[in-house]
Amino acid sequence: MTDEGDDRSPALTEYADLHGCSCKVGQDDLDSLLADVGLSGAQAELQFGVGEDASARSIGDDRSLVTTIDFFTPIVDDPYEFGRVAACNAASDAFASGAGDDLTFLVVLGLPREVTDAATEILGGIVDAVEDMGGVVAGGHTIMNPWPIAGGTVAATASPEHLLRMSDASPSEYLYLTKPLGTQAAMGALRVQDGEFGETIAETTPRPVGTVADEALAWMTTPNRAAMLAAREYATAATDVTGFGLLGQARVLAESAGVGVELTHLPVIEGTLELSQLFGYGLEDGESAETSGGLLLSVPERRTDAFEDSLSAAGVFHREVGRVTTGTGAALVDPTIERVRG
Template sequence: MKIYKDDNLLVGFETSDDAGVYKIAENKYLVQSIDVITPVVDEPYNFGRIAAVNSLSDLYAMGGRPLTAMTLLMYNCDIAGSIMHEIMQGACDELGRTGCVLVGGHTLEDNEVKFGLSVTGMIDDGKIMKNNTLKPGDALVYTKPLGIGIITTAIKGEMAEEDEISDVTELMLLSNQKASEIIKNYPVSACTDITGYGLAGHALEMSKFSGCSINFFTEKIPVIEGALNYAEMGIIPAGAYHNRQFLGHHYSFSENHRNKEMLMFDPQTSGGLLIGVNRKYADELVNELKRSGYKDSCIIGEAVELADHYIVFE
């Protein structure tokens, strides 16, 4: 595909990074991204909030500070206008919490409700956090438990318990903003947020474009309570199977943890940050993340020299 570029484009789509980065002055970069999701909870207001947190996460994964946003809302005209208002209000409230200004948006008629935001931010310190700069020897830190897609699938199937709904909603509303600020104080080599391609899919992008492999410590990867039981019942989103198919021969999985395999491919709405950091500082980083509200943060793997597979679940 032939596209126009200039020297100020510092991060495009070639490495499947979380956002585009464009230089506008020395050490000042514009950061742009867009994300759209379908309803993951029944409450319109919380759906709008989650959509905003999810979209802003791309900027945080790059080290950006949100400035402006535009909404994209697709809906069936038979749906009550009050529902659309609640979705928008939820998004506006989350944007307001971050100081991000809503400047407009667009609507489309669709049979299924979909909502998302195009977000623009700024990197003021010249430090871009990319997904393709992981170094062998780095520890991999993750800030949230897996299983969001499985629990929200159970919600759609009216199978989830009230406490599960409450817990997964709180998890999706946990912004990566503070984590993004924290990791700037550590020797972080690479970062990405885990969303639609699941842990395995986004880790593949990180390892492949960095030219190394990632060994995951499967038993140490945190999982939402109840998610494994639903997975064993077959309550798994279709996207997880697509993600596994996408990885193909690029990963290997230990037979000792085979019951957890689909959780590694589970699409995460508003997932956590996967952070490559110098091993010497990884424990300190995890402790600070925990103190700042990311209670499930832990070391889940390590980067190694390129091997037979990009991703290994030990």
């Protein structure tokens, strides 16, 4: 925490024990909670809802309204960047569902009394990120809260034919990821690089921690809108990779669609694999929590060439990371690890 009279931005991450999407409730606990209140099945009023990344409801013959909410604790100390990451992460669930038109954002913001001065910068980051995504901030709600939280509710529209959901993945389709992994390890190392553990961290990674963290932040503040627009003509199913990690999110997709998933390739930000092994985050096993991660898209084999051309033309990072199978569950199958720089 900053000293009185210190002009530096407050160290927001010091006010929370869990950071970014690692603060999410575990998948098993969430499933039990939904079952306990009768929200584990299909909802007749919706095109899709609980169990997917967002809900979709028909609002006309050729239009669907997609809505979602997402907020979390800081993964970075800079208030402005925290706002940008939070906005990109919240909107990602709408993009994963194929919606991006008429994007409207309602801010959720909670701060401890000691850091209320950060509100302006956090909100500024949210507003700028939403505007970059072609959306508008329409209001929100702000509270006092022991842990800082930021995010919001998102509404967007799409043609029904463009909607994407996890449950539509089919065997023999190929799985693609649109951002490299490793945000948890990168930002975790950044938070402690100046402490007594700093020398060990510096010796662990082949690159400066600041460089690795800067690249992770650049990925987290890259909206998934361009990926969605380039992919939705070709993909049959999608989700975004966040707190459950790649393997955990693949399990959710597999269960939703009644299929199996084999993951064979892990693209990671260069330097994060070694940091993850130091911290025990499980990146090499696909288990490290991701914040504002990429889209995981299922694409029929006959469409993969056109799909890859579309993402390349849009300047969107993408890697084939596995296959959908006739089995059940999700597993890593002798995965290759690719170190991604820049």
